[in-house]
Amino acid sequence: xxxxxxxxxxxxxxxxxxxxxxxxxxxxxxxxxxxxxxxxxxxxxxxxxxxxxxxxxxxxxxxxxxxxxxxxxxxxxxxxxxxxxxxxxxxxxxxxxxxxxxxxxxxxxxxxxxxxxxxxxxxxxxxxxxxxxxxxxxxxxxxxxxxxxxxxxxxxxxxxxxxxxxxxxxxxxxxxxxxxxxxxxxxxxxxxxxxxxxxxxxxxxxxxxxxxxxxxxxxxxxxxxxxxxxxxxxxxxxxxxxxxxxxxxxxxxxxxxxxxxxxxxxxxxxxxxxxxxxxxxxxxxxxxxxxxxxxxxxxxxxxxxxxxxxxxxxxxxxxxxxxxxxxxxxxxxxxxxxxxxxxxxxxxxxxxxxxxxxxxxxxxxxxxxxxxxxxxxxxxxxxxxxxxxxxxxxxxxxxxxxxxxxxxxxxxxxxxxxxxxxxxxxxxxxxxxxxxxxxxxxxxxxxxxxxxxxxxxxxxxxxxxxxxxxxxxxxxxxxxxxxxxxxxxxxxxxxxxxxxxxxxxxxxx
Numbered sequence: 001x002x003x004x005x006x007x008x009x010x011x012x013x014x015x016x017x018x019x020x021x022x023x024x025x026x027x028x029x030x031x032x033x034x035x036x037x038x039x040x041x042x043x044x045x046x047x048x049x050x051x052x053x054x055x056x057x058x059x060x061x062x063x064x065x066x067x068x069x070x071x072x073x074x075x076x077x078x079x080x081x082x083x084x085x086x087x088x089x090x091x092x093x094x095x096x097x098x099x100x101x102x103x104x105x106x107x108x109x110x111x112x113x114x115x116x117x118x119x120x121x122x123x124x125x126x127x128x129x130x131x132x133x134x135x136x137x138x139x140x141x142x143x144x145x146x147x148x149x150x151x152x153x154x155x156x157x158x159x160x161x162x163x164x165x166x167x168x169x170x171x172x173x174x175x176x177x178x179x180x181x182x183x184x185x186x187x188x189x190x191x192x193x194x195x196x197x198x199x200x201x202x203x204x205x206x207x208x209x210x211x212x213x214x215x216x217x218x219x220x221x222x223x224x225x226x227x228x229x230x231x232x233x234x235x236x237x238x239x240x241x242x243x244x245x246x247x248x249x250x251x252x253x254x255x256x257x258x259x260x261x262x263x264x265x266x267x268x269x270x271x272x273x274x275x276x277x278x279x280x281x282x283x284x285x286x287x288x289x290x291x292x293x294x295x296x297x298x299x300x301x302x303x304x305x306x307x308x309x310x311x312x313x314x315x316x317x318x319x320x321x322x323x324x325x326x327x328x329x330x331x332x333x334x335x336x337x338x339x340x341x342x343x344x345x346x347x348x349x350x351x352x353x354x355x356x357x358x359x360x361x362x363x364x365x366x367x368x369x370x371x372x373x374x375x376x377x378x379x380x381x382x383x384x385x386x387x388x389x390x391x392x393x394x395x396x397x398x399x400x401x402x403x404x405x406x407x408x409x410x411x412x413x414x415x416x417x418x419x420x421x422x423x424x425x426x427x428x429x430x431x432x433x434x435x436x437x438x439x440x441x442x443x444x445x446x447x448x449x450x451x452x453x454x455x456x457x458x459x460x461x462x463x464x465x466x467x468x469x470x471x472x473x474x475x476x477x478x479x480x481x482x483x484x485x486x487x488x489x490x491x492x493x494x495x496x497x498x499x500x501x502x503x504x505x506x507x508x509x
Contacts, residue, residue, distance in 0.1 A: 098478045098490065100129040100137070100146075101463060104445035104500035108142040110157050111500065113164040121444045123463050123503065128156075128166045131479035133490045133505040136177050139497040143199060145185060148481045149488065149507050151175045153187060161201040169204065169225050170197060176509065181245040192239020194252065197227035232260055232268045244284040248302055251282040251289050259291055259323075261301075271323055274299065285345040285367075286417060291323060296339030298352060299323040306348040307384030308367030331364055331386060332357050342410070346496065347417025349373045352386060353410055361407045362393035363422065371440035372455030373420055379455055391457045392422055392436060416496040419445055422457055423470060423494060432469025435460060435494055443499040463503065470494060473508050 101123040102111045111120055135147040143157035144166070151174035156166040174190040180199070187195040198204050204225045232240065232252060242253040252260040252268060257278025262268040274291070279299075281292040288302030288309060300309040301323045307313050310326045328338040335357050342353035348368035356362045364386035365374045374380055375389040395408040411425045411433060419439030426434045436457035437446045444451060447460045447468070462468040470492040477485045493506040 097125075098131055098133055098476065098505035100126040100132070100134065100502060100504040102126055102139075102500060102502050103447055104497075105141065105443040108158050109164070110139065110142060110144055119444050121449055123447065128154075129504075132481070133478040133488050133507045135175065135507050135509075137495060137502060137504060138178055138180050139495075139500050139502060140180065141498055141500075145178055145180065145199075147175045147178060147187075149478065149486075150481050151190065152481065153178070153185070155199075155201075159199060167201075169201075170195065170227060171224075177243060179243050179245040179250075181250065182247055184245075186243055186245050186250065188240060188243045192234075192241065192255065194230040194232065194240055194243060195227050196230060197225060230262075230268060233270070242280070242282050244282045244289060246284045246286055246289065246302075248287045249284075249289055251284065251291060253279045253282050253291065257294065261323075274323060281343060283343050283345045285349065285415075286347050288345065288348070288350070290326075290343045290345055290350065292340055292343045296328075296341065296355070297337075298326040298328060298340045298343055300326050300350075303348070304384070306368040306382040308345070308348045308350045310350065310352070310366045310384065310386050312384035313382055326352075328352070328354060331362075331388075342412065344413035344415045344420075346415030346420065347373075349415060349420070350386075351413050351415060351420070353413070356394060358394070359407070360394040360396065361409050363389040363410060363413070365389060369455075371418065371442075371453045373415075373418075373439045375420075375438040375455065375457050377456045389422075389438075389457055392424065414494055414496040417498050418442075419496050419501075421494045421496050421501070427469075427472040432471055432492070435468040435470060439496075440499075445496070445499055445501045447501060468494075470503070471505075478505065 103120045103123040104111070105118070106112055106115065106120050107118045111126070112124055129146070133149050135149065135151060137144070137146040140157070140159065143159035144155065146154045148154055152168050152172070153170035153175060154166045155169050156164065161167070170187065173187065173195055175187045175195070176190050177188040179186045183199045183203070185197050185199055187197070189195065206226070234254060235256060238254050238256045238258070240252050241255045244251050248263070250262040250268070252262070254260070257280065259271045259274050259279040259282070260268040261271055277293040277295070277297060279291045280294045283290050285308060288300065288304070291299045301320050302309070303319045304311055304313060304317050309320060311317050328340060329336060331338060331354060339355045340352050341355060341361070344351040349365065350367050352364045354362050354364060365376070366383050366386040367373075369378065369380040369383055372379060374383055374387055375391070376387040392410065396405045397408060398405050409425045411423045413423070414421045419437060419441070422436045424434040424436070437448075437460045438454050438457055439446065441448060441451055441453045446454060448454075449461065459467045473489065473491040475487050475489050478488045478490060480486050489508040490505050491508055492503060495502040495504065
């Protein structure tokens, strides 16, 4: 067996060495390759201390040799850098049309104010962002917030104002990521500051405006939008690296692995109980939140009404008031604690991406699943013990260049209160990254053209027909917010919102 070690995390920069479909490659298209399941997998540098401490053999129970990827080989595997590397004409065509494509609920006219349709069955391009790439976005039922390529906030929708056209609200802060909690926007800047501002235009203008500093002495001015910078007690050289927020709480992870929590009407405080671990990722649903450490541990807090914390519901664990480690060892009977490489949450549902005992990658789900979000062919209202999404777990493909099998790894999951998209790292064979959907489809948000909900990961139609495959990372010309054309490193991403879905051209940082 071959073990491939990357220098970055599985979640953020996986090497693309998997096939373009979940059905074995040899059964879907002509190929000289043999398809195998394999225990081969990739470890990020952040997980290496765990394996060194426990001993590779004791963790895997397998023998292996280490295969180091040289620069030339890595470049061959990281497809998407050159246009001629990708053979699929439909994916190539999408390269020429950057922008934002939306479908689903349009009851408030958020997606398309010019139509009277309550739902958009097929995706349309949002005119305001045609040709543009974005850093981040969030769409509610009656408001939209995006971060453009310059790092400025753009807002629209009836919850923001009566106007239909998007407006710039927070400028010059170099925003990278946003999170919304009821009527407030949390915005994380590149330099690690967290800006908080009202969602509505009236509230933004009603509050006092902070003063803006200038690099020219005595030329400071007043901001055009009311906001505040969260006062988080950081160490020298430390900054906020990830944020998440909901109606109950906000979590802030720092570049040094510390975690801060903030409840409504209080100041952020450090979670002292986690001082012995380094937190690298935070995410949240409607009333619960999760934090993942660099060594693959998961900590949960908040409501467990539907089992969304991964614990069987009982009168004694309706909720957790403190961050508590999730016992991932229970996922595999008789196995030691497992390593989690990614977490995702939305509504009352939670997903864990975990390295299995055989070295494959499994996705587990828990919580609310009445409309199919658990992806296990059931319509379970509440599920405390996580269940495996079998259709997208433990998959691998034989890679000729490596003379070995490699797992098909989920790049990320995008989760809302109604549905979830699973994006697989499957562009290495000259196609885009596959997208699978589960959950409610009442407002056509899954993009299947039908209204029936789905309880098992299912491939959905692409924007140009065929199956949906997202454009992998490449450099292309996009329109800047001021209308000029500029070469940018971008990729296509899909986002699941409340009753709506979005595919957008995303700036790759």
